[in-house]
Amino acid sequence: MEKGGPLLKVEHLTKLFPVKKTRFFEEQRHVHAVEDVSFELYEGETLGIVGESGSGKSTLARAILALTKVTSGTVIYRGEDITDFRVPPAKRKLLHSELQMIFQDPYASLNPKIKIGEAICEPMLANGQARNHDEAVKKTRHLLEIVGLRAECFDRFPHEFSGGQRQRIGIVRALAVNPRVLFCDESVSALDVSVQAQVLNLFNALKKEFNLTYVFIGHDLAVIRYISDRILVMYLGKVMEIARYDQLFSDRAHPYTKALVSAIPEPSTAARKERIILEGDIPSAVNPPEGCRFCQRCFMARPECFEVEPDFYEVEPGHFVRCPYMKGGE
Amino acid sequence: MSRYILRRLGRGVLTIFVSVTLVFFIVRAMPSDPVALMISPQMSQEQIDTLMHTYGLDQPLMTQYFLYMKELLMGNMGMSFAKRIPVGEYIMSRLPWTLMLLAAVMLIVCIIGIPIGLYAASRKGKLSDRIISIIVTMGISIFIPFMAFLLLYIFSFRLKILPTGGAYTPPTPEGFELVKQVACHIILPAIALSITNLANAVLYTRNSMIDVLHEDYIRTAYAKGNDRKRVIRRHAMKNALIPTVTVIGMQIGIMVGGATITETVFSWPGIGRLVYDSVNALDYPTLQGAFLIMAVAVVIMSFITDLVVAWLDPRIKLGD
Amino acid sequence: MPLVEFHNYSMGFKDDDGNVSNLIDNLSFSIDEGKALGVVGESGCGKSMTSLSLMRLLPDAAVVQSGKILFDGKNVLEMSEKEMEVIRGNRLSMIFQEPMTSLNPVLTIGNQIGECLLLHHPDLAPDEIRARTIRSLESVGINNAEARLSQYPHEFSGGMRQRVMIAMAIINHPALLIADEPTTALDVTIQAQILDIMKGLKGDSGGLMMVTHNLGVVAEICEEVVVMYAGRAVERGTLKAIFDEPLHPYTIGLMSSIPTMTSDKSELPAIPGSVPTIYDFGKGCRFADRCSKCMERCMREVPKSLLVGKDHIVACWLYPEGEVV
Numbered sequence: 001m002e003k004g005g006p007l008l009k010v011e012h013l014t015k016l017f018p019v020k021k022t023r024f025f026e027e028q029r030h031v032h033a034v035e036d037v038s039f040e041l042y043e044g045e046t047l048g049i050v051g052e053s054g055s056g057k058s059t060l061a062r063a064i065l066a067l068t069k070v071t072s073g074t075v076i077y078r079g080e081d082i083t084d085f086r087v088p089p090a091k092r093k094l095l096h097s098e099l100q101m102i103f104q105d106p107y108a109s110l111n112p113k114i115k116i117g118e119a120i121c122e123p124m125l126a127n128g129q130a131r132n133h134d135e136a137v138k139k140t141r142h143l144l145e146i147v148g149l150r151a152e153c154f155d156r157f158p159h160e161f162s163g164g165q166r167q168r169i170g171i172v173r174a175l176a177v178n179p180r181v182l183f184c185d186e187s188v189s190a191l192d193v194s195v196q197a198q199v200l201n202l203f204n205a206l207k208k209e210f211n212l213t214y215v216f217i218g219h220d221l222a223v224i225r226y227i228s229d230r231i232l233v234m235y236l237g238k239v240m241e242i243a244r245y246d247q248l249f250s251d252r253a254h255p256y257t258k259a260l261v262s263a264i265p266e267p268s269t270a271a272r273k274e275r276i277i278l279e280g281d282i283p284s285a286v287n288p289p290e291g292c293r294f295c296q297r298c299f300m301a302r303p304e305c306f307e308v309e310p311d312f313y314e315v316e317p318g319h320f321v322r323c324p325y326m327k328g329g330e
Numbered sequence: 331m332s333r334y335i336l337r338r339l340g341r342g343v344l345t346i347f348v349s350v351t352l353v354f355f356i357v358r359a360m361p362s363d364p365v366a367l368m369i370s371p372q373m374s375q376e377q378i379d380t381l382m383h384t385y386g387l388d389q390p391l392m393t394q395y396f397l398y399m400k401e402l403l404m405g406n407m408g409m410s411f412a413k414r415i416p417v418g419e420y421i422m423s424r425l426p427w428t429l430m431l432l433a434a435v436m437l438i439v440c441i442i443g444i445p446i447g448l449y450a451a452s453r454k455g456k457l458s459d460r461i462i463s464i465i466v467t468m469g470i471s472i473f474i475p476f477m478a479f480l481l482l483y484i485f486s487f488r489l490k491i492l493p494t495g496g497a498y499t500p501p502t503p504e505g506f507e508l509v510k511q512v513a514c515h516i517i518l519p520a521i522a523l524s525i526t527n528l529a530n531a532v533l534y535t536r537n538s539m540i541d542v543l544h545e546d547y548i549r550t551a552y553a554k555g556n557d558r559k560r561v562i563r564r565h566a567m568k569n570a571l572i573p574t575v576t577v578i579g580m581q582i583g584i585m586v587g588g589a590t591i592t593e594t595v596f597s598w599p600g601i602g603r604l605v606y607d608s609v610n611a612l613d614y615p616t617l618q619g620a621f622l623i624m625a626v627a628v629v630i631m632s633f634i635t636d637l638v639v640a641w642l643d644p645r646i647k648l649g650d
Numbered sequence: 651m652p653l654v655e656f657h658n659y660s661m662g663f664k665d666d667d668g669n670v671s672n673l674i675d676n677l678s679f680s681i682d683e684g685k686a687l688g689v690v691g692e693s694g695c696g697k698s699m700t701s702l703s704l705m706r707l708l709p710d711a712a713v714v715q716s717g718k719i720l721f722d723g724k725n726v727l728e729m730s731e732k733e734m735e736v737i738r739g740n741r742l743s744m745i746f747q748e749p750m751t752s753l754n755p756v757l758t759i760g761n762q763i764g765e766c767l768l769l770h771h772p773d774l775a776p777d778e779i780r781a782r783t784i785r786s787l788e789s790v791g792i793n794n795a796e797a798r799l800s801q802y803p804h805e806f807s808g809g810m811r812q813r814v815m816i817a818m819a820i821i822n823h824p825a826l827l828i829a830d831e832p833t834t835a836l837d838v839t840i841q842a843q844i845l846d847i848m849k850g851l852k853g854d855s856g857g858l859m860m861v862t863h864n865l866g867v868v869a870e871i872c873e874e875v876v877v878m879y880a881g882r883a884v885e886r887g888t889l890k891a892i893f894d895e896p897l898h899p900y901t902i903g904l905m906s907s908i909p910t911m912t913s914d915k916s917e918l919p920a921i922p923g924s925v926p927t928i929y930d931f932g933k934g935c936r937f938a939d940r941c942s943k944c945m946e947r948c949m950r951e952v953p954k955s956l957l958v959g960k961d962h963i964v965a966c967w968l969y970p971e972g973e974v975v
Contacts, residue, residue, distance in 0.1 A: 052837035052838060052839060052840075053837055162924040162925070163924070164924050165924065192692035192693050192863070192924075192925050193692060193863065193865075193904060193907060193908055194692060194903060194904060194907055194920065194921040194924075194925070194940075195920075195924055195925070196907070197907035197908070197909075197918040197919070197920035197921070198920040198921075198922070200909065200918055200920075201917050201918055201920055204917070219837070219838065220838075221838070221911065222908070222909050222910050222911050222913075223909050225909070225911060226909035226913060226915065226918070227909075248911075249911075259839060260838060260839065261911060262842075263838045263839050263841065263842035264838060264866065264911060265841075265842075265845065265864065265866030265867050265869060265870040266866055266869065266910055266911065266912075267864075267865035267866045267868070267869050267893065267905065267908060267910065268869060268893060268910075269869060269889060269890050269893045269894055275842060275846070277839075277842050277843055277846050278839045278842070278843070281807045281809055281810070281840070282837065282839075282840075297839075545751065546746060546748055546751040546752045547751065547752055547753055547754040547755070549707060549746070549752075550746065550752045550753065550754070550815075550818075551754065552707055552738065553705060553707060553738055553739060553743065553744045553746075554738065554739035554743075554765060554766050554769060554818070555735045555736065555737075555738040555739035555740055555766070555769045555770060556735070556739075556765075556769065557731070557732075557735050564757075564765075565754050565757070568756045568757075569754070569755065569756055642756065643755070643756055644755070644756060644758075644802040644804070645755055645802070645804045
């Protein structure tokens with residue numbers, strides 16, 4: 001891998017799910033969950049992926065991590081093609097520990113009858129991160145303390161923990177195998193606001209301590225903006241915008257991003273700007289609109305938007321927008 | 331809709347074809363020879379050969395099969411070995427009795443089972459609900475022949491208030507007397523056959539009603555100002571009946587042939603009894619005919635069940 | 651006279667052995683006619699139980715312990731079930747969090763909305779019911795309302811179903827509409843649509859009680875706020891008072907721990923610990939063990955609700971001076 005190159009590179013990634021046919025001679029239709037997504041992830045950064053339901057943000061992460069088979073496109077990690085994790089077994093084991101995912105509810109993935117300490121030790125031993133059980137136990141206790149759980153938690157069962165604590169356990173489990181990249185899928189969405197702040201702070205602290213790179217997936221733009229350096233805005237399976245967190249308010253932002261920003265009710269009494277309210281519902285990903293994916297709900301749509309799929313334009317350095325009317329000069 | 335019916339029809343025909351084929355070969359794999367039962371020691375070899383030829387038993391197995399299928403397509407189910415009459419006629423003489431019994435069972439299940447289930451759900455956890463649950467568990471696990479003999483013993487031998495078997499007391503009575511006799515005779519087999527189904531219906535109705543009463547839309551119904559009676563009648567019942575209807579429908583279909591034991595114990599002259607008699611007589615054509623009728627019954631009942639469920643639940647779309 | 655008044659209301663839950671654990675403790679607040687009140691809090695703070703108490707739709711295990719809830723001057727806790735049926739869906743109506751499951755899947759939309767009219771105005775002609783149902787659907791922005799009457803809930807998206815719920819709730823022009831997390835299950839752009847509709851409704855002079863964990867939603871729509879924590883109202887007052895000059899350490903902590911679109915990237919001032927469950931409430935202030943300003947007194951004594959400013963009530967020993975309310 002050349003120095004300064006991206007840690008992870010996703011090129012034209014597409015994931016289609018076939019729709020169950022109801023008639024024999026029917027043409028096979030697909031859910032266009034993720035379509036032609038390309039981006040780069042640099043070491044040490046936090047990349048946020050934000051989108052509403054049906055945007056394909058979770059599928060994208062699952063496809064990168066080979067949890068679902070990609071339809072087309074490539075995933076390059078440290079200069080090597082790892083699409084669908086089609087690599088030699090030894091290498092695959094390494095990938096499984098270097099690329100970790102943390103889910104919205106780690107409770108669902110914890111065996112209720114196994115003490116959480118043992119649940120954390122197990123992958124550590126399986127992946128060779130600890131030579132023996134004693135070492136694994138020691139390491140686990142240490143990690144539990146780092147994420148703010150007492151070491152005594154080792155001997156407790158999953159149901160004895162609150163939502164915030166379970167999320168910490170999920171983090172410990174991911175950290176246990178020395179990951180480089182953590183994919184956090186709606187990892188703070190289910191938490192109470194007061195607890196969400198603690199977990200966000202924890203993510204930031206761990207990033208420094210363990211030299212991590214994050215891909216942070218969520219629907220709450222304010223949270224994603226807070227935690228991320230760069231943000232990918234997705235709509236109906238496509239990336240609409242890639243921007244630095246401070247470029248989201250730019251006049252050059254994608255109309256969808258503008259609407260998304262404007263839709264968030266701000267917890268303040270300050271007079272607010274006129275809100276952009278989008279008409280209609282998010283269309284079905286089975287029959288996505290031709291032309292721009294956002295054309296049907298866009299408050300700036302012109303006739304050509306309904307016909308031609310727009311390209312990406314770099315409207316500012318490092319700020320890419322899939323909308324020709326944002327490139328300026330008009 | 332018509333596309334749906336066509337598709338169902340196609341699937342039904344396929345189901346029936348497969349079951350007819352299976353039955354044909356299974357029957358012939360039975361370790362006895364029907365000819366041995368038909369011939370008497372006095373018959374000459376020539377006579378035996380003629381007999382074999384008449385019933386096509388001298389042909390190779392596959393030829394017999396194709397001949398049978400060909401005849402079947404033309405509506406001919408063959409001649410009964412035992413009765414020497416066309417199988418169709420033979421079965422038709424029995425079918426109404428089975429249907430009558432099923433109708434009685436269905437009546438009991440719907441009129442008694444569903445209300446008890448609804449009642450138990452509304453009294454969830456209370457004493458009456460617990461008692462009902464215990465009885466239901468017993469009903470599901472009871473051994474039907476035992477139940478049948480118990481009923482016979484109590485009502486026919488001890489109390490002598492109901493007849494022991496048959497559909498009427500010969501000679502065949504006429505007019506109102508026939509109706510009265512059949513009504514008396516049907517009580518015990520109908521009860522025996524209902525027990526398990528009734529218990530299942532109570533159980534399913536109760537459980538699905540309890541689930542439904544915890545749904546968010548029930549809370550919405552109360553929030554609108556509905557009283558409890560109206561909530562149950564208008565908002566809960568239709569939803570709760572969907573699983574019950576599915577279960578009852580499938581059971582009824584299976585019971586067309588599945589009542590063999592009950593019909594035999596009570597000498598009820600239905601299809602189940604016919605199966606029993608035909609097995610004893612190694613009457614291949616009749617057996618095949620009986621199983622064909624059962625397959626058709628299951629297909630028809632599952633079709634009807636689907637229609638009823640689709641009518642109850644608008645989320646289920648028939649056809650395209 | 652206020653439209654709704656909670657007077658030292660307390661309720662709890664009975665376990666299988668019959669022991670009652672208190673959740674809502676001495677709750678008092680009121681809503682004036684035509685006003686919008688936000689009830690804010692995190693999970694388990696009792697905000698949903700507050701709204702269900704007013705509707706008298708509490709779950710079976712719930713037990714009312716003491717206090718009064720006045721609606722139109724009458725105590726709903728003492729009303730008969732018959733009397734409640736007359737006001738539910740009529741003077742007092744409610745919309746719920748889950749639009750996907752709150753409508754009956756086997757009845758048409760027209761049928762379900764029309765039912766509200768039928769229940770409270772049994773003498774209305776079918777034509778009139780139909781016309782009013784169509785009008786109510788149109789008022790919440792559902793196009794082609796006439797054709798949609800005969801459709802079933804599964805033919806509507808989540809946002810559309812929530813519109814139907816609102817249409818159903820306002821068709822009898824209730825004096826108070828209770829909305830329990832009405833936008834939590836929806837996408838942000840759909841939430842904006844629904845909030846827009848609800849803001850439009852405020853002109854119709856009915857009162858609103860918005861129950862939510864989302865401070866943004868409250869700021870958007872309410873004039874007054876009650877902040878609840880672990881079953882107690884820790885602070886209440888006008889929107890301006892609560893948002894601009896919050897006094898209770900919990901309110902302050904809550905406000906500052908939410909990342910907003912304008913917040914910087916420095917560490918979020920989080921509240922330590924987690925929301926207590928009904929079984930581990932302390933003897934004194936229920937926020938004491940998470941509070942950075944906790945004093946010895948806070949562990950022992952329940953803080954009194956005191957009037958500390960104009961329409962600003964706080965229950966915290968940091969502010970021991972004030973008029974008892």
